[in-house]
Amino acid sequence: MLRSITFALVLCAIPAGAALGADDAALAPIHQFADGINAGDARQAADAYVPSAPIVDEFAAYRWSSYADWNRDFAAFFKSGGGSDFHMALSAPSFKKIDPANAYAVVPTTLTYKIKGKPVTEKGLFTFATQKDATGWHIASWAWSTL
Numbered sequence: 001m002l003r004s005i006t007f008a009l010v011l012c013a014i015p016a017g018a019a020l021g022a023d024d025a026a027l028a029p030i031h032q033f034a035d036g037i038n039a040g041d042a043r044q045a046a047d048a049y050v051p052s053a054p055i056v057d058e059f060a061a062y063r064w065s066s067y068a069d070w071n072r073d074f075a076a077f078f079k080s081g082g083g084s085d086f087h088m089a090l091s092a093p094s095f096k097k098i099d100p101a102n103a104y105a106v107v108p109t110t111l112t113y114k115i116k117g118k119p120v121t122e123k124g125l126f127t128f129a130t131q132k133d134a135t136g137w138h139i140a141s142w143a144w145s146t147l
Contacts, residue, residue: 023096026103029139030128034088042071049139050131056143067139082116090126103130103137123147 029048036045049067056063057070059077064070078086091108098104104127111122124146131140 023098026098026130026132026137027093027096027105027128029130029137030105030107030126031090033139034090037086037088046071050133053139054141058144058146078113084114084117086111086113094125101132102140104128105130 032048033045036042036048046067052065053067054063054065055067055070057074059074061073064073077083089110089112091110093105093107096103096105107126107128109124109126111120111124113120113122124144126142126144128142129140130137132138
């Protein structure tokens, strides 16, 4: 019993920000990607990635080996379908696991856009893996699943 109380007191003594700092850093590239997409800033979004990040998404070719390839094909796909006004709203992760150099997060997301002027809302999940290297955290891969 004394060990349990001591352990609980030790946990209470750890500042809340200490635990959140690692999470914030590991998940920061996910927000950088979304912010870049929402601002139409391809460079900001691209800088969130490792050079050869595998991506799985719901339009052909369905898998890519880099953000640059996915972004090129997404832009063509979106434009050819009459898409405009794309916006990505990330929710808090529904699951996350963060280690010193790797992280995994399932992020419920709402996409809003227009197809030929008509509003569309799409709900889904991004499943991200991030990794830390000498320059910081980056997206190592992701997959999109529409709900």
